[in-house]
Structures are given as structure tokens and as C-alpha cells.
Amino acid sequence: MSHDNMSKDTLPESHDSHGTEVAAHGDPFADPGLPAHEPRRTDIDERAAKRAERQVSLLFILSMLSTVGFIASFVIFPIDKIVYIFPIGHVSALNFSLGLTLGVALFCIGAGAVHWARTLMSDHELPAERHAIEADDEVRADVIEQFKTGAAESGFGRRKMIRNTLIGSMALVPLSGVVLLRDLGPLPEDKLEHTGWKEATKAKPIQLINMNTNEPMKPEDIVVGSLSFAKPEGLEEDSHEFQVQIAKDALMLIRIAPEDIKDKESRDKGFEGILAYSKICTHVGCPISLYEQQTHHALCPCHQSTFDLADGARVIFGPAGHPLPQLKITVDEKGYLVATGDFDEPVGPSYWERSR
Structure with missing residues (x-):
């Protein structure tokens, strides 16, 4: 009789249903143990x-x-x-x-x-037997x-x-x-503290150049209630450093009737009601380009920080941490608007190393 026709009950205890030999203790495979240790x-x-x-x-x-x-x-x-x-x-x-x-x-x-x-x-x-996790x-x-x-x-x-x-x-x-x-990247050193206007002095001022016409600006070019943008003299758009510099040097020029300027220090830094503020928002550095003529408020389009330009550009709404830095301006002997020094504060967002 073949194994295929043989009943399971007729198989010896030492064989399974397929005739495979089983270890004496009933396990299908006996533990062979570890080979003898050989010293190195x-x-x-x-x-x-x-x-x-x-x-x-x-x-x-x-x-x-x-x-x-x-x-x-x-x-x-x-x-x-x-x-x-x-x-x-x-x-x-x-x-x-x-x-x-x-x-x-x-x-x-x-x-x-x-x-x-x-x-x-x-x-x-x-070797170790498996056991409960705890x-x-x-x-x-x-x-x-x-x-x-x-x-x-x-x-x-x-x-x-x-x-x-x-x-x-x-x-x-x-x-x-x-x-x-x-x-x-390279260490910033004090580069974040200054802009392209830092070379300006009373003896050697820097002209304000209109961003649209690329021409020097005169007070009569700016009417009350208008908004203009300027850059420092010598900064050319085809220069390698233009994008880096304009991110710090960009100016926002507005003209307010002198009697409407609330902050005396801010009025003294301007010329005949013309005030020059940094165009870079003090929150995360977005360019400001929205101006409300009746209230003299400037709005950052990124996160809606709002600055009162008639009151030293102080923050009246939004996440910005401090006012817009202001640039002191006057006119030269030819009647052109010029800057006589750098911004009164570092431009752009706040950072922990700010010295001012």
C-alpha cells in the first residue's frame, strides 16, 4: 500500500501525514544548538x-x-x-x-x-528564548x-x-x-546696519534719483499728496549689485503739508514737507507701495502692516515691529534733492543683533 493511500491512524508515531520523521519530543525540527566556540x-x-x-x-x-x-x-x-x-x-x-x-x-x-x-x-x-515585552x-x-x-x-x-x-x-x-x-554665506559684519546712502555727508551729499525717469529730483517734482520712489545716485540697474543694493536703498517719497506733520523730528529731517522713508517694511522686508493720501498711511501689501507717515512712520496696525527708518534730505546748490547721511535706523526686519 502506498503512503498516499495509507490512513493517518496507521502511520507510526514517529512520522507525520507525509511520512516526515519527527523528533522524539514532538517538534518538527530539533534545536541543533550552537556550534562549539572557536577562539580568535x-x-x-x-x-x-x-x-x-x-x-x-x-x-x-x-x-x-x-x-x-x-x-x-x-x-x-x-x-x-x-x-x-x-x-x-x-x-x-x-x-x-x-x-x-x-x-x-x-x-x-x-x-x-x-x-x-x-x-x-x-x-x-x-541565545535567549522569546518572552513577554515586560x-x-x-x-x-x-x-x-x-x-x-x-x-x-x-x-x-x-x-x-x-x-x-x-x-x-x-x-x-x-x-x-x-x-x-x-x-x-559670508558674515554680514555691519552690512545690515548701513545702506548705499552711508557715503552721504553734508560736504558730499548724494542726489535722489527718480526710479521711473532715472533723473535727479527737485522739490517741485513732488506735489502734495503724491508718492514717488527714489534710489541713490550712482546705483545703475544694469550693475551686478543692483538687486542686492536696491533691497536696502529704495526710498519712498511723500509730500505732506508741513502743518499736517505731527512729529517735529520727522519734519526736521524732511524738506518743505517732503519726507523720505525706507520702502522696505520692517516686518519681513516686503516693498511698500500703497499710500492713502487723505490719512497719510502707507500699507504693506504682504501682511497689512500700516504706518502713519505723518507721525514718524510709526506702526498703527499689523505685525511690523518698529517704524520705517527715515532719511534726512535737503537740496544742493543746484536745487536737487539730496541726502546728507544714512537712515537713522537699520532698514528692514528686526534681528537680534541690531545695535540700535
């Missing part, structure tokens, strides 16, 4: 262990040197320097050196840790004991060379991230 060369030869320790330490030292090289690259290589690297081709010297040094620094830490684990740390396998007191005590045993067998406390070089490499690598912040 570093376990039985102290000279080999010392050699492995030096190799691990060397990798950590290379990591430290690479981190120093990463930082040095920012100083050595200009951002526009191009070099030829075979077989890659022409690449940025700065980018190539940063990638190479940071990659070596991280690789050496990983390689050192792996080499340490494979040659010097204990490699005895400790551990009882006995299991927790066993885990703590195993941790202490592992720490002792790792030689972290005994092998000071490895310990110290690992700490050194791990301490230096984060400096790479700190240095990367320097790559966000």
Missing part, C-alpha cells in the same frame, strides 16, 4: 590583541585628522577654485575636499568600531549583569588607547557640522 587569534595571543588595539586606535586618529582637514578646507580653498581630479574631471576644490575629509572621518569611526568588535570584544553567542525583576537584573559583563569584556576601561582615541574622534566629528554653518 586575539583571544589567545596578547601580541595580536595589542596589534588589533593599535589598528583600531589608528583608525580613530585618522578620523580626528580628517575632521581637522575638513575644517581646514574652509580656510584653504576659495569657493570658486576648480581643480581636475582623475577620473572625475573638473570639480570644485572646496566641495571635493569637504566630501573627502568628512567621508574619511565617518568611515574611520565606523571601521574602527567594527574592527574593535570583531577582534577584541567578546564574541560568545548568548521584563520581570530577574530578567532586568540579568540584563544589567550582562551589560556589566559586556562592558568589562569590551576592554573599554582597560584599553585606554582605544577609549581615548574613540572619545577624541567622536568629539571632533560634530565640529564638521558647526563649520558647515559657515557655508551659509
